[in-house]
Amino acid sequence: AQSVTQLDSHVSVSEGTPVLLRCNYSSSYSPSLFWYVQHPNKGLQLLLKYTSAATLVKGINGFEAEFKKSETSFHLTKPSAHMSDAAEYFCVSTGGGNKLTFGTGTQLKVEL
Amino acid sequence: EAGVAQSPRYKIIEKRQSVAFWCNPISGHATLYWYQQILGQGPKLLIQFQNNGVVDDSQLPKDRFSAERLKGVDSTLKIQPAKLEDSAVYLCASSLVAGNTGELFFGEGSRLTVL
Numbered sequence: 736a737q738s739v740t741q742l743d744s745h746v747s748v749s750e751g752t753p754v755l756l757r758c759n760y761s762s763s764y765s766p767s768l769f770w771y772v773q774h775p776n777k778g779l780q781l782l783l784k785y786t787s788a789a790t791l792v793k794g795i796n797g798f799e800a801e802f803k804k805s806e807t808s809f810h811l812t813k814p815s816a817h818m819s820d821a822a823e824y825f826c827v828s829t830g831g832g833n834k835l836t837f838g839t840g841t842q843l844k845v846e847l
Numbered sequence: 848e849a850g851v852a853q854s855p856r857y858k859i860i861e862k863r864q865s866v867a868f869w870c871n872p873i874s875g876h877a878t879l880y881w882y883q884q885i886l887g888q889g890p891k892l893l894i895q896f897q898n899n900g901v902v903d904d905s906q907l908p909k910d911r912f913s914a915e916r917l918k919g920v921d922s923t924l925k926i927q928p929a930k931l932e933d934s935a936v937y938l939c940a941s942s943l944v945a946g947n948t949g950e951l952f953f954g955e956g957s958r959l960t961v962l
Binding site: 779 | 851887889890891892909938940950951954955956
């Protein structure tokens with residue numbers, strides 16, 4: 736069975752500094768991996784997805800993630816944080832049938 | 848394009864009462880999902896429909912939860928009787944096709960508080 740582990744429940748950064756949200760996956764086969772973002776009182780929105788094509792995936796709003804099989808990681812990064820990036824971020828995997836397995840989430844706080 | 852619509856947005860009930868949530872997916876989306884998101888946790892799949900058939904309901908507590916999608920469009924999730932641990936946000940999502948793309952479109956959720 737596939738699963739994901741988000742290593743930090745809370746991350747705090749200053750506006751304009753880099754963002755790193757960490758995710759490790761566990762799967763017996765190459766998974767499809769995703770990052771979703773959830774702003775307060777809003778629905779979840781897909782940021783980006785990896786489906787065994789290029790290992791560096793670019794998403795919306797300047798976010799990107801790199802699939803590293805040797806480290807079983809799929810960390811989310813952004814070079815420069817903006818106040819509007821403050822939200823909860825979920826790392827997600829799926830092994831088939833479109834059944835998504837969500838991580839526990841990382842709350843990103845962006846300070847002035 | 849209209850997104851996934853859910854109602855009500857908020858509901859407060861007492862334990863042992865019943866509650867129903869409604870979801871209207873994006874037009875043309877064949878697959879519909881109900882997720883439960885307990886505070887501090889990631890969403891957990893309750894049930895997945897493909898048109899009006901159930902694809903996966905393995906994590907649906909069938910003694911108290913039920914869901915239907917009779918005409919293959921909108922869907923209703925019911926809880927009867929509710930327990931304190933059912934307090935959560937119930938998320939509805941839809942996708943154009945079933946498959947390994949993971950591109951689901953989510954509604955804003957229905958927040959349930961059970962007292």
